[in-house]
Amino acid sequence: MSTNHVELSPTPLPAERPDARNNVIALLAVCLAALMFSLEISSVPVILPTLESVLHSDFKDIQWIMNAYTIACVAVLMATGTLADRFGRKRVFLISIALFGVASLLCGLAWNTPLLIASRFFQGASGGAMLICLVAVLSHQFPSGAERSRAFSTWGIILGIGLGFGPLIGGLIVALVDWRWVFWVHVFIAVLTLGLAIAGVRESRDPHARKLDLAGMLTLSLAVLGLAFFVTQGADTGFASLPALSAIVVAGVSFAVFLWVELHVAHPMFDFSVFRVRQFSGALLGSAGMNFSFWSFIIYLPIYFQNALGQDVATAGISLLAYTLPTLVFPPVGERIAMRFGPRIAIPLGLFVIGLGFVLMFIATSHAHTHWLALLPGCMIAGAGLGMTNTPVTNTTTGAVSSARAGMASGIDMSARMITLSLNIALMGYLLVLGVQQHLKTALPGSLDAAALREMAGSVASGNLHAAPAGMAGALPPEALAQIAREALTHSFGWVMLYAAISVWVMAAISLAIFSNANSNARAPARQ
CATH class of the missing domain: 1.20.1250.20 (MFS general substrate transporter like domains)
Incomplete structure (x- = not known):
């Protein structure tokens, strides 16, 4: 044999x-x-x-x-x-x-x-x-x-x-x-x-x-770093402080130089002519929308689970599955919608569903003594929207341009995702601290100076519910102080959820408007 x-x-x-x-x-x-x-x-x-x-x-x-x-x-x-x-x-x-x-x-x-x-x-x-x-x-x-x-x-x-x-x-x-x-x-x-x-x-x-576009790479990175530093550090030192102003000037100048380099260099990292293809631009707003909401919020959601809801780290990891697992289940739904109605419907619809999930989470946190189960529907719907959006976005950004430039289009899409993720990590963090600070200002007895209040707000936002400024030592029992801090954290997370919902819905509306004027057969002209 x-x-x-x-x-x-x-x-x-x-x-x-x-x-x-x-x-x-x-x-x-x-x-x-x-x-x-x-x-x-x-x-x-x-x-x-x-x-x-x-x-x-x-x-x-x-x-x-x-x-x-x-x-x-x-x-x-x-x-x-x-x-x-x-x-x-x-x-x-x-x-x-x-x-x-x-x-x-x-x-x-x-x-x-x-x-x-x-x-x-x-x-x-x-x-x-x-x-x-x-x-x-x-x-x-x-x-x-x-x-x-x-x-x-x-x-x-x-x-x-x-x-x-x-x-x-x-x-x-x-x-x-x-x-x-x-x-x-x-x-x-x-x-x-x-x-x-x-x-x-x-x-x-x-x-x-x-050839390697070293100038474009460095100037774009500096612009993103400067803007993220401005938002992150400005919330602490003040947006009119010298470090914050220096960061925003560096970001602005770097971005202006980046634009000049990409328009004049022989082999640019970004070919801006692809943005004339409305299919590509509409899909790119889908990338931004996902990071204005879903992916940037996943950085802070464990803080909410562990400190506002009192879960341990393992339980918080299990709770987060309600947020992440639908992203694995719903991509086929997004693909079917895209095949039947096109990306002009699939991408804005997916973004709208993400926003709906955040609205439901916002409503859940607006009630006293919020339980994790109250957040479950919003988490699952936001994850489902992400799953519906991601695959049509990826397929559209690479399919909207000629095959010779599909790699460059994919690179722009991935860069857009990382840039918007980085900036929204900073923005959501700023909103979280600001919301905690405003709640503490009204809830704490007496008056605190701005620096002490800001320091306490930063501690609470990072999960330290027993942080007390020096001027308040002994003014409140530790249990009462922790309860106020927990309420401040929950209140502020509502702000962040509302910001995510509004942001992703704005992106959905702009994406729909761009797609509505798109020629499905449009292709960007090759750069000479």
Whole structure:
């Protein structure tokens, strides 16, 4: 039997099997890289209250622990594609995996907040590079046909699983081991991913790769950093203070230089002509809408669960599943709506559903003694809206332009997501502190100076419900003070939820208006 089998086997099979096996190994490497990237986004928010306690961080530090990651992603996203095309996609992919593992090790070793923020920046830069490279690797390894479709579908599912289950995994790790293992687990995954990528990924280059737009990369990153710093630090030092004014001037000048560079450089990072394609612009507002609401709010929702509702870190991770799991279930619904009615209906409708979820959460928090179950419908509807929106946005941004510029369009979409995420982390944090401050001002007996009130508001916003300014020591029993702080936190979260609902509905309206005037066959002219 075995001899006959060997003799009857077609001769090409031995040559084909290594390729098929390598493709499977490469897909495993890509999926593990995607899992690392998505877990690092969604598992860290649930441990932020823990980090605030063990590292003695304040509310601004918590914001920068997340923003360092997203701003670093913005800095490298577009440049990495060019570097990978020139020096080899496999080579840059391997380097980015190794650097992500090193950065994750450093995050876990950090003994104070500045070191953790610096390590998170390093981790975000390597994670952004890894994300761009894995898409390029998939495109080369699976060039066409059903195999390509299955590969991209598998990658998308794994990315979604990481985003959906990240809060639960992060909460369980902190409850069972230590917060450092939320970062260290990626060291082991990175080693395994590196081995699979070396074995299975084929090298590829673009002989006509463009030059690196270093000026565009630096000026855009500086603009985002300056604006995020203005919002985050201005809330503490005052928006008219010298640091805040300096930051906004740097942001404005950097952005103006970025626009000039992109319009005059021979090989721009951003080709602004794609914005004339209304399909592309309408979908891009979908990207912004998701980060004006859903993804930026996931940074702060664990604080609400743990401090306003009194949940422990593991329970908060489980509670967050109501917010994240619908994002895995509802993408097929969004795809069907897009296929039947087009993105002009699917994307604004998905954004509207996200806003509806936030309105329901806002209503739930407006009642005294809010229970987690009261938030459940709003969390699930917001997650469903995100699931309905994300896939049509991704498909439309890449499909609205010619295939030659699909990579650039995807890079703009990803950059828009990271930029709006970074800015809205800062904006939501500012609104949270401001809301707490206003409630404390009216609820606390006597009068406090602005600096003491602002300091207490920042402590309460980060989850310290027993913070009392020096001038109030002994004025209220600790239980009464904690109750006022909890009410202030709940009241302020209502502000943030309302901001998210209004913002995403505004984005939905603008997106619908742009789509309404779009020519479905429009394509941007190639830049000369």
